[in-house]
Amino acid sequence: MDCSLVEMDDNVRLLRLAGDLDHSGVLAIEAKVLDHCGGPRPLVLIDLSETRFVSSRGIHLLLQAVRIVAEGGGCLLLLNPSASVGSALEISGLSSQGFRGSESDAVATLRRPRQGDVPS
Numbered sequence: 001m002d003c004s005l006v007e008m009d010d011n012v013r014l015l016r017l018a019g020d021l022d023h024s025g026v027l028a029i030e031a032k033v034l035d036h037c038g039g040p041r042p043l044v045l046i047d048l049s050e051t052r053f054v055s056s057r058g059i060h061l062l063l064q065a066v067r068i069v070a071e072g073g074g075c076l077l078l079l080n081p082s083a084s085v086g087s088a089l090e091i092s093g094l095s096s097q098g099f100r101g102s103e104s105d106a107v108a109t110l111r112r113p114r115q116g117d118v119p120s
Helices: 023-033 057-069 084-094 101-110
Strands: 002-006 012-021 043-054 075-079
Touching: 002 023, 002 057, 012 023, 012 057, 012 075, 012 101, 023 057, 043 057, 043 101, 057 084, 075 101
Parallel strands: 012 043, 043 075
Antiparallel strands: 002 012
């Protein structure tokens, strides 16, 4: 499993995951993924378009990432999961975090005010 980070404009973090998000894949990237989900109001895209498989351990990692981002008052989207990964996300309840489309459309969605946000 490979994980690369792209810092986009306006503090959006794009994590590109490639390979299998199984036990050994999670061990290889877990610290890096969770580190990039922290901070105040993080905006995080996790690109799953090159992720071929996700196990229960991978789902657990994604749930941890969602929780950390939410605790920081931010937003996380899982970008373009494959059909098999998308099915696992749906079964696990993570489908609401899924997004299909371009990176720029996903960034616009991340920046959109959410219910309960207070304008600054």
